[in-house]
Amino acid sequence: MNGATGLTDLVVADRREEAAGVVSLTLRQADGRALPGWQPGAHIDLLLAEGLERQYSLCGQPGGAQWRIAVLREVDGRGGSDFVHACVRPGDRLRARGPRNHFPLEPAPRHRFVAGGIGITPILPMLVAASAAASDWSLLYGGRSRSSMAFVGELAQGHPAARVTLATGPLDLDGYLAHLRQGELVYACGPASLLAAVEARVPAAALRTERFTAAAAGTAGDTAFEVELARSGQVLAVPRDRSILQTLQQAGVGVLYSCTEGTCGTCETDVLAGEPDHRDSVLTDKERAGGETMMVCVSRCRAPGGRLVLDL
Template identity: 55%
Template sequence: MTEWDLVVTAREQVARDVVALTLGRPDGGDLPQWTPGAHLDLLLGPDLVRQYSLCGDPADRSGLRIAVQREPDGRGGSRQVHDRLTPGATVTVRGPRNNFALVAAARYLFIAGGIGITPIGPMVAAADAAGADWRLVYGGRSRATMAFADALREKYGDRVTLCPQDETGLLDLPGLLGRPEAGMLVYCCGPEALITAVEQHCLGWPPGCLHVERFTPASGVDGVDTTVEVELSISGQTLTVPPGTPILQAVEEAGVQVLSSCREGTCGTCETTVLAGVPDHRDSLLTEEERAAGDTMMICVSRARTPRLVLEL
C-alpha cells in the first residue's frame, strides 16, 4: 500500500481530551476517495503505527479528518498525535482502507461509545442521505467527553439519543436489542466492554445483522499454539513456525516483506490469502462467514488448524 506525507491543515478541540485533525496534501491536490467506516494508518515513528477512523465528509477530497482521544495509559500513539501534530506538521499515512463498510439497508441502529463515534458519524450521514430509517444511540462518560455530540443532535434532532453515563447510566441494551427487528442492521463501535455486551444481546438476531469495529483485540480469541509448516507460494520458501512465534514474524525473518500495523488482529493490514490448509482465526475483524470460507487470514495473530498452510506470499 502506498505511503505518502500529509500536512496538518487544521486542528480543533472537539471534546475533553479529543482533538480533530484535518490532513491535506502539501500541494493542495485531491486526496483518495473513501467510504464511511474507512480508516487511515498513521506512521508515527519506528514500530509505532496507529489506525484512526475517518470522520469527515467523503465528498470532500481536499482533506481527511480524524479525531483522536488522548490515552494517558496507552502505548504512545495518541500522545504523539496530541503533542506533535499541530498545524503545519507532517505525518506519513497509509490508506484509506475500509474493514467496517456500511451495507445498504432500509433500517439501521447505530450504537457508539466514546471515541467510537468517529466511524459512526459518516455512516449516519450516508444513511440519512439515502433516506433510510435510522437511529443513533451515543454513550460516553460525560457530555464533555462526547465528541461531535452537540453537532449530531443539532443536525438530526430526536433521531440521536445522547446517553452521558454520569446522567443516564449505562446504555439500555436490553431495551434496544431485546427483540430482533426484521430488516434492521446494527452498527457498533466503542470500548470492548460495549461491543462484547452488544454481541451478547444480538445472539438471537439473524446472522449478518450486527457489524462491529474494535479498537482493541476481542477477548477469548486465544488458542493453543502448535508447530505449523507454512509454504509461501510466491517466494517458494517453506517455513517451520514454532509455538509462540507469530506467522507474520517468521515470514518477516525469512526476508519476505508484508505490510502490517497493529499486530493484534484489529486493523486488517496483514490480511493474507490462504491457498491450502485451514486457518485458526484469532483476529477481531473477520465475520463468521469469512472465517468459515477460510480463504484469508490475519497472519499477525492467527495460526492453523492443520499441520500445514500455503499462503500467497
C-alpha cells in the first residue's frame, strides 16, 4: 500500500466559525479542476506548514469541486489546530494528500451513529448516504455545551428531528444502544473515553470506530525482529526499542508517514510474509486477522526474533 502518493494543490475558498473553538475550511483545487472523489468516512492529510501535517475528516458532500473540513482548537494539541485557527485564511494555499478511507460506511438495514464533539465530522456525510440508501438510521450527538457543538443548525435543517438526538453532559448510551438487532451497525467517533464506553456496550462485529488519538499499547514485551524489503532483498534488524518506521528511516528507505501513532493510515504497507503484531487504530479485526497490511509506525512482528517481508 505504501508508495508515492501525489499531492493536491489547494486554495482556501471559505472559512467559517461553526461553534465555539471550531472552524470549517472549504477547499478547492488551485487550478479550478474537480477534486479527487471520496466516500463518507474519508479523510485527507493536510500539509499546513513545513513539518506540520495533520489528518482531517471530510465533512461536506462527496463529489464536486470542493472539500470541507472542520478543525477543533485543541489547547494541549501538537500545533496543527492552533495553526489553522491563527493563520489559515481564505485565499491561502495548502497542499493535501488523499483522500483515504479507513472508516467506510457499510450497507446495513439500520445504522446507529454516535458522535462526541468534533467526532461529528466524519458522521455528517454518512447521514446523507444512509438516508439515500433508505437505512433506518439515528444519531446521538453529544458535547460539553450546545455552543461547542458544530453543525447543529445543519443537522436540524437537513434531517428529521426524530432521527437526531443532541445532548450535553453524559450520553445515555445504555438506552441508545439497547436492543441491537441482527445486521445493525454502530458507527462511533469522538474522544477515547466515549469510544471505550461504546465498545463496552456493542459487540465488535457490529461496531465501527474512528479514533483521533492512539489506543493505549504497552511496550514491555517488545522484542527484536527483522524486516526484509522484498524489492531489494535488504534485511534490516529492528531493535526492541525502535519502530519499523524508525529503522527504515535510519536505513534511508523512503516511506510515507504522518501521525506516527497508528491512527492515520498513511504508512500502511503490504506484508508479503510473516505475522504482524498490529497496534494501530485503523484496521478492522478482519483486516488484522488477514495480515495483508500493517502500519509500520507502531506495529511489530508477532514472533520474537522473527521476520516480516514487506513490499518495499
